[in-house]
Amino acid sequence: MNEIHLNKALRNCLEAIHTFVFVNKFGIIEYINQNYCDLLGIKKEDAIGRNVEDIIPGTRLDVVVKTGKEEVGEIMKFFNHKTQKDIYLVANRIPVIENRQVIGAIGQTTIQDVSLVERLSEEIESLKNKKEYYEEQLNELRQKKYSLSSIIGKSRSIVELKKVITDISDSSLSVLITGETGTGKEVFANTIHRLSSRHDKNFVKINCAAIPKDLLESELFGYEEGAFTGASKKGKIGKFELANNGTLLLDEIGEMPLFLQSKLLRVLQEKEVERVGGTKPIKLNVRIICSTNKDIQELIQKGVFRADLYYRINIVELEIPPLRERLDDIPFLCEHFINKINDEENLNITGIEGNVLEMFKMYSWKGNVRELEHVLERACVMASHGQLKEKDFKFLISRINVEKNSFDEDAIGLLESTKNRSEKEEIIRILIKTNGNKSLTAKILNISRSTLYEKIKSTISKHKIIET
Incomplete structure (x- = not known):
């Protein structure tokens, strides 16, 4: 050649x-x-x-x-x-x-x-996203193990909640967790997932209140390339896809806008999702847990939450009690948090005095368990070692005093209101009995006629009085 x-x-x-x-x-x-x-x-x-x-x-x-x-x-x-x-x-x-x-x-x-290249490229990008998420989840699990022992307390309400969790964890039932801010709703959600057969799959969390409404849809359902201005050229998988075969926690579900509620309901009913800008449905096997500090039924009455979605997510409801309704759990919570803070901050706090625990029971704990943890964290770091004493909680004592003064003022106002209401009712009763005779009414009440006129003018102006 x-x-x-x-x-x-x-x-x-x-x-x-x-x-x-x-x-x-x-x-x-x-x-x-x-x-x-x-x-x-x-x-x-x-x-x-x-x-x-x-x-x-x-x-x-x-x-x-x-x-x-x-x-x-x-x-x-x-x-x-x-x-x-x-x-x-x-x-x-x-x-x-x-x-x-x-x-x-x-x-x-x-x-x-080239078509095979593009398909493989999409799969590789999807795997990269999942890999990053797996690594994040793995690190979190290494730091924190969730089980029934993660739910601290021996009060009747907590014991009953633990029993319900044990009964429903290994099912696929949707769960709605309600309770005030700081009661530990996410701990309960984590525990349900860790006790289920899905424990080795993804537990994906999304806060519906923390993400702008115009971005929440793409975060939940994902999007295809070019779905909207600023979208990634590769598209993006959503939280539902990340949670496939695992558990999805929709935190602050009460903040979800109405237009997304209808799409969420459809996803839950059909068990499939379409990305924003996509046309191909993706089959799902996801356990849904929702949490909120709102009164959903009140939101339904106001027309900002769908009743049919509420009944779909509320197959099992776990109502987490506020800390003020489970004060007997405070010693157990204190022990748990002190051990945790010692580990995280390398401290040597050995316990907490009994009179401090009694003081804790006098406080309303509007921030609930989360506030208790932060209070202990501050005291532990400042003390660094030994037993926590009353002097380590001066900042909390001032809060308790403010709260007590506010309560006293409210109580005085309530008593004054009750007194005025009783007096008004008595004047009306006697006026009716005397057929509106003011002189006779004043004599029966043992007050002057001018005083009676003042009281009538300020409280009973709408009643017909006979001048005599």
Whole structure:
């Protein structure tokens, strides 16, 4: 075979390879086949003679030329200038050696079918998102193990809640957790998930109040590329997909806008989701837990929450009592939090005095268990060691005094109101009995006629009085 036929045969071979590019020892492209050009969305004449880094950013072929070390099986991101899309492929970079000298390098990928490339690229992007989420969840689980022992307390209400959780954890029933802010609703949700058969799958949380309403839909359901202005070119999977086969906690469900409530109801009923801008339904197997500090039935009456969605998520309701209704649990909670704070802050707090615990029971704890934890955290850090005493809680004593004074003022106001109401009712009763005779009424009440007039003017103006 002569040189012309050899060159033609060699070119045909190079063109038949999935993708192929050759750079010289200076990193300049000397040959690139049409498949590679199609992958990049460029023309051959625009690539040959150019530095490879300008044409294929992040290629590392220039690095292989310098090191003489091959890089095989590396995942690499390519950019197609025509479609304006990123594509992930497995790339090989091999140095070309002559007389023990590196004279260039060749690069190639392992797939030719562009449609297959795009599908694999989407799958790789999805796996990357899931991998990052798995790592985050794994780190969280390493730090915190949830079980029934995570729910601290021996009060009757807590014992009953633990029994319900034990009964329903391994089912797929939707659960609504209600309670004031700071009562520990997320701890209960975590415990349900950890006790279920889904415990080794994702537990995904989303706060419906913390995400802007115009972004909440895409966060929940995901979106396809180009679904809206500013959307990622690759699209994004939503929280429902991340939670598939696991558990999804919709925190502050009462804050979800009405237009999303209807879509959420449809997802729960049909057990499938469509991404924003998508057309293909994705099958789901997700356990739903919702939590709120709102009165959902009141929201339904106001027309801001769908009744049918409420009945769908409220198959089992767990009402978490406020701390003021489970004061007997305070010693157990204090012990738990002190141990936790000691570990986290490297402290040596040995306990808490009994008179402090009694003082705690005098406080209303509007912030509930979370407020108790923060109060203990502050006292522990300031004391650093030994037993916590009353002097370590001066900041709380001032709160208790303010609360007590406010309560006293309210009580006085209530008594005054009750007194005025009773007096008014007595005056009306006697006026009616005397047929409106003011003089006789004043005599019966043992007050002056002028005093009676003042009381009538301020409290009983709407009643007809007979002047006598």
